[in-house]
Amino acid sequence: MTALTGLVARNLIDGAWVDAADGAAAPSFDPATGAVIGHFPASGAADADAAIAAARRAFEQPGWAQNPRLRQMVMLRWADAMERAGEALARLLTAENGKPLAQSRGEIAGSVSEIRYYAGLARYIPGHAFEVEPGVFSTMMKEPAGVAGLIIPWNAPSVLLIRALTPALAAGCTVVVKPAPQTAILTAEILRTLHEVEGLPPGVLNLVCETGHEVARALVTSPEVDVISFTGSNATGTRIMADAAPTMKKLSLELGGKSCCLVFPDADVAAVAPKLAAAATIISGQQCTAARRVLVHESRFEEMKAALKAALAGLQVGPGDAPRSQIGPLIDADALARVGRRIEETMAAADEVVLAGARPGGALEKGTFLSPTLVAHEDTAAFFVQEEIFGPLVVIERFSDEKDAVRRANHTQYGLSASVWTNDGARALRVARALRNGTVWINDHNRLFAEAETGGYRRSGLGRLHGYDALIDFVEIKHVFQDAGVV
Structure with missing residues (x-):
């Protein structure tokens, strides 16, 4: 793939592409090579305030908030534009984020699917009415909540943007998007495809990039912002939550995870191990639903340990645009240092180091690459069993029976996702029901799509994204009472 260089992103405020108010800009890097691929605005609070004011003005006009047919048509046209630009966006995603091109293509395709899903829902956000006494009516109306601030992470920057932006737009909100600095150029290009759609009023969509936290803090604390949607740590x-409390905002938070995969004795170890290896190393392990703990029945433990070691060791580490790459680089040098340090500490403390990860040399030396690590451990209280270490680290544990498996899996502060691997249908449902997780896959992992809500229990967050219930975070329910009398 030809190297991408000289790319320039700008802020989008009130329908115009602009630089940061003080003209400051920052570089964006290719994590596979360390090369600068472009620049984006290093914005501050003044830029955020301008975008918030534009979004508020646009929301107060009925042409968007009260026009579901327009919202649907804008989103359908946007989906078509995204689809036409799909290959270019996928290559930009790989260049700026580092993930293998096949994963980037899948992410862009999933984003298009999600836009079309919420375009369909834009015209079906019904309330209800009932007669509480003779001639006395209560009507429940679902109205857009207002201005939504969307704080987007870098690990899946297309689909995680779309899954917050599309229900907000479908509901009738106006938005200010604050992307991660590592993927600001991609975010700007995705939003360009929406900005250019016929019918989108100025101010409905705003983008403000930054390197620090001023913009995000302004969104969270501003009384003119009604909703915050955040995915991250x-x-x-x-x-x-603390900073938003004084203004009592609606919050949608998808936070950490430590996904357990429970493998029962009737599972086909040879078939399951490669699937778990892929689930553990998606986006180089930088995904909140990645497989991080593999719990195996004691009768199959040694077999799975050997099979999982072979599967992880066999994955190809390399640049995302290399044809056979399966694991790309970590997002940046800071992540490499942080994750690498925690993995070294894990290997020093674990009962057994089954596979030791390392930084590859040679042609990959300038990138932020890290091969997978697999450790075996008994104590579920260990820091590396409890902590979300955002990289290619897997812990394998043994269990004795269903109760032991569920007990071990539920010993966590998180509750985002898990998977159950068995050919016994009753066991699969029984165990899935007992797990304290927002999503449980049976004989699969990391299957996420527009129609099905995702979100976490406990410290994995608040609210749900994807699916019909994602609209809840972007609407308010109004009760209109009228005593109309009777004839």
């Missing part, structure tokens, strides 16, 4: 989610 628990630490940041906790700060957002």
Whole structure:
């Protein structure tokens, strides 16, 4: 693939592409090579305030908030434009994020699908009415909540943008998007395909890029922002909750995860191990639903340990645009240092190091690459069993029976996702029901799509994204009472 260079992103405020108010800009890097691929605005609070004001003005006009047919048509045209630009966007995603091109193509395709799903829902957000006494009526109306601030992460920057932006738009909100600095150029290009759609009023869509936290803080604390949707770490989610409390915003937070995969004795180990290896290393392990703990019945433990080691060791590490690459680089040098340090500490503390990951040399030396690590451990209280280490680290554990498996899996602060691997249908449902997770897959992992809600229990977050219930975070319910009398 030809290297991408010289790319320039700008802020989008009130329908116009603009630089940061003070003209500051920052570089975006290719994590596979360390090369600069372009620049984006290094914005501040003044830029955020301008975008929030534009979104508020647009929301107060009925042409968008009260026009579901327009919203649907804009989103359908946007989906078509995204589809036409799909290959170019996928290549940009790989260049800026590092993930293998096949994963990038899948992410863009999933984004298009999600846009079309919420375009369909834009014209079906019904309320209800009932007669509480003779001639006395209560009508329940679902109205757009207002201005939504969307704080988007870098690990799946297309689909995680779309899954927050599309229900917000479908509901009739106006938005200010704050992307991660690592993938700001991709975000700007995706939003360009929407900005250019016929019928989108100025101010409905705003984008403000930054390298620090001023813009995000302005969104979270502004009384003119009614909803915050954030995907990211628990630490940041906790700060957002505290900072948003004075203005009583609606919050949608998808936070950390430590997904367990429960493998029962009737599972086909040879078939399951490669699937678990792929689930553990998706986006180089930088996905909140990635497989991080593999719990195996004691009768198959040694067999699975050997099979999973072979499957992980056999994955090809390399640049995302290389034809056979299966694991790309970590997002940046800071992530490499942080994750690498925690994996070294894990290997020093674990009962057994089954497969030791390392930084590859040679042609990959300039990139932020890290091969997978597999450790075996008994104590579920260990830091590396409890902590979300955002990289290619897998812990394998043994269990004795169903109760032991569920007990071990539920010993966590998180509750985002898990998977159950068995050919016994009753066991699969029984165990899935006992797990305290927002999503449980049976004989699969990481299957996410527009129609099915996702979100977490406990410290994995608040609210749901994807599916019809994602609209809840972007609407308010109004009760209109009228005593009309009777004839």
